[in-house]
Amino acid sequence: MSIPPAASPHEHIIHLSWAYLYSAALNAVAELGVADRLEGGPKSAATLAEELGVQAQPLYRALRLLATVGVFIEDEGERFALTPAADVLRTNVPGSMRDGVLMVSHETFWRPAGKLATTVRTGETQFAHIFGAPFFEHFARDPSIGPIFHRGMASFSDSENAAIAGSYDFSRFQRVVDVGGGHGGFLIEVLNAAPSARGVLFDAAHVLRDARIAAAGLAERCELVTGDFFKEVPGGDCIILKRILHDWADQAAIDVLRVCRRALTEGGRVIVVDTVIPPGNEPHAGKLLDVLMMVSMPGRERTEEEFRRMLAAADLRLERVIETPAMLSLIEASAA
Template sequence: MSTEAAPDEAVDPRTSSAFLVNESLGYLVPAALRAAAVVGVADHLADGPRTPAELAAATRTDARNLHRVLRLLATRGIFEEDDSGRFRLTSAGDTLRSDAPCSARTAVLMNTDRSMWLPTADLSRCVSEGTSAFEHLFGLPFFEYFAQDEETADVFHCGMAAMSDAENEPIAAACDFPPTGTVVDVGGGHGGFLLAVLDRHPGLRGILYDRPHVLAGARLDTPGTAGRWSTASGDFFSGVPEGDVLVLKRIMHDWEDDQCVTLLERCRAALAPGGRLLVVDAVVPPGNAPHQAKALDLLLMAALVGRERTEPEFAGLFEAAGLKLSRVVPTSTVLSVVEAVAA
């Protein structure tokens, strides 16, 4: 008897062909989702089901084509069409409303923006040349382009804030913060995560560190955080403010390994004695199971220069920067807390 592994179960070529053709059409779902988000159709379903004609009148769109978009999204459980031809929002699609708690609308608009969408159509360039497709299409690297295109930058930062809103509280709950001290959120955007941390830990102070134009959207000014936070601006590759706990949330995956080592070195220099660095990012799991990190990794490959990383890859970057990985704390989100201390 042979001891070799059994081959995959034989599949009729016609079945395989139909499967692959169907997979190749998958991009039409996010395209339809973007169309629905752009015209704000979900906002007009908050009070109950409506016909495509009613929705078209409310959104000033074409009824027939809007119906076709909603029909496809109904196959993914975002909307549901009843026997009378009216559409309603499902619980899965409810946060497409702009006024929903933890609204995903601006995150959808960011993920499907042309700055993200167009590079992914050129993944073959990334594979062939080992480089991002973004600069070839837009003439500048990702963040340099954003620096001179205020409208696109606003889409990105608002979208990132929306992506974070649903995950900030559970991640803050999973992190081990000291009762007192200073937390520095490096590249912390509008401050949603730092706000969740300060709300949970009244003895902590926080510093939100980012570029000046990003800090203009800071939302830390609440009664519960009064007097316990400040902002600081600068380039985190040059230096970061000192603190007892430094946080890098969804930052390292934007950059190449050598850039990450530079950033980590700046963080190590800014750590108070006994301090800790918390890298909040997806950790790519082994095996063939689906994970959002495996999909987002391709978006990063196409549009930026970074990548999602495995636990050993994080450990290697920490070691190169004079840090050591102390533990990885999973959360109820797709992100984990990768904790490092001075080596």
């Protein structure tokens, strides 16, 4: 979604200033399940409101705003229909982004973002001050919030996993360990691309309860292991860290890499899958994600040189950075 072009610098700043309203509208229609109701064709806001048990006028106004940026479209009869962007808000469509929207637009992200000036002044996220505990502790202790995060991460990953897995030759490995691998979406793609490899999905017990490995027909080739990646991870010749290091400050990330280095078998590789921030002023999704990490977590997105230094501190050597069709890159590292 993009902000409408502005005619002047003043309008440009205004549009940027109220861009959060697009996120608010997206969150509302995703939570209500509006896109699911339009699968059969256009409907008026009044019809949608009756079906959803909400108020027609506020719903109309939220949909009208989203229609200006290509999410839904309004016809001359004031009926709304799906667009390609709105279609991915449907719950059961392949590649659905509904859970991803509900995660990113959840208050656990936007409330700390509202305190960005304080974060800039102090260098510290205000998350714990707002919610009473650091990010992951807050999600772990509240059973109503944790699933929002894990389903949201799976939603983001599902749209990128195949493209990322296809950008690297995983067939050379015998035992692939996906550290903090969530529900297993990426590991499934890796194992499908490397049919002779065996896998280990490593994460917390409450996360692995929703693992998809068995449903993908890979139960005999992949084991589920619970644990803490700050202490120990299973050994293998390929250890994957996808969207893990960016959650943590440098020293904590180095600690995780050191644990992985100890578990790496001879000749193996650590594969970090994260955004790599390019130089210059061009837009890059990693620059947005970096600020998201800054306001809610202790983490950050990194440049290639920052990855190189961090890997070296963990007795690893950066071999190469491989761009993928997704926003993420593959950072391949070997034992130094």
